[in-house]
Amino acid sequence: MKKRKGFIVLVLSFFALSILAFSPNEASASSKKKSAYVDVSVATLWTEPGLLRTLDAPSASNPVQLDEWINSMKYEDKLWLVGNLETQALYGSKVTILEERGKWVKVAVANQLTPRNEAGYPGWMPKGQVKTGKAFEQQFKKGFALVKAPKTWLYSDSKHRSKFMEISFDTRLPLLQVKKGKVKVMTPSNGAKWLDKKDVALYQDEKDIPVPTGKDIVQSGKEFLGLPYLWAGMSGFGFDCSGFTYTMYHANGVTIPRDSTVQAQQGKKVERKDLKSGDLLFFAYDEGKGKVHHVGMYIGDGKMIHSPNSSTHVRIDEIKTSGYGEEYAGARRYLD
Structure with a gap:
């Protein structure tokens, strides 16, 4: 297996910078917070508790x-969600509980790298959607x-007669058994369930995931062409722009920052003439000189795959497309 030296240095550097942004007291307090696990297929995290509209009820229940x-x-x-949602977290994801307020908890999602909190990406979610212990x-x-x-279904029985829950791409669940094309896994609070083996990859440890090529990342992305955009989306039910790029990398064993503004600061800078498949492309206000507001993934031939905005879906466009070409702000490479 190839070594992940470049990636490891990147992640350690990112965490070092994140930790420096906290005082010793803040870091100590964070370490004392308790861990929990997402107990729904996809948890949606809000900027504040209680922002739900009536139509948002299906996103806040369990299941x-x-x-x-x-x-x-x-x-x-959908446009109303912009600025009201933070991110999403998949079934079985580890979170750190930072605060409790009534029926809501503020959590930090592990592995979603951000300078905002060393424990992970922060946001509020219903308390009934997490399992502690x-x-x-x-x-x-x-x-x-x-x-x-x-997306794939979890079943309550090995013969797949009773559907339990539909779960997303990049979901990780503990492996219990493999039996005749079926995989038995553990869930956070509902015991053992079954999956179709063809829909999953099995690993002993995170480091056992094969080091991907840029083309591998792009191929993962193409599986979602046509999927509607969702602000803060991080799943096979809907992605935002940086949620899309983050998830394609994470599902292939590479963890990058959650937000486009931070993704644009990490990795290796790449000149436009040297672009390769899998490189991340960034777009900024003020003709590319201002704040980064969008990210796409290069697929070759001057084109990118991306999840643009609330009016559309995951699609392929030329980089020079109006609305993007004039705002091109550079590229970053996260693979050796």
Whole structure:
């Protein structure tokens, strides 16, 4: 297996910079917070508790109904989410509880790198969507199943007669058993469930995920062409621009920052003439000289795959397309 030297240096440097942004007291307080695990297929994190509209109820229940929620929203409804949502977290993801307020908890999502909090990306979610305790985490010692299909079903039985929950690409669940094309996994609070083996990849440890090529990352992205945009989206139910690039990398074993503004500061700077498949492309206000507001992924031949905005979906465009070409602000490479 190839070594991840460049990637490891990148991540350690990022964490070093993040930690410096906190006082010793803040770092100490954060370390004392308790861990929990996302107990719904996709948890949606808000900027403040209690912002839910009536139509957002399917996203805040347990179980959630993501397709029902997303499909019920018109363009204006989706646009309202901009600035009100923070991010999303997948089933079984580890979070750190930072604060509790009534029926809501503020959490930091592990592995979603950000300078905003050393524990992970912060946001508010319903308390009923998390499960506390260390028992679930201990199950990962036996390995895990990584969902590679855009979406797949968990079943209550090995013969797949009873559907339990539809889960997203990049979901990781503890591996218990492999049996005749079926995979038995553990869930945070509902015991063992079953998956179709063809929809997952099995690993003993995160480091066992094969080092991807840029083309591997691009191929993952193409599986989602046509998927509607969702502000803060991080799943096969809907992505925002940086949620899309983050998830394509993370599902291939590479963790990059969550937001486009930070993605644009990490990795290796790449000149436009040297672009390769998988490189991240950034776009900024003031004809590319201002704040970064969008990210896409280079696929070759002057084109990119991206999740543009609330009015559209994951698609392929030429970099020079109006609205992007004049705002091109550079590129970064996260693979050796």
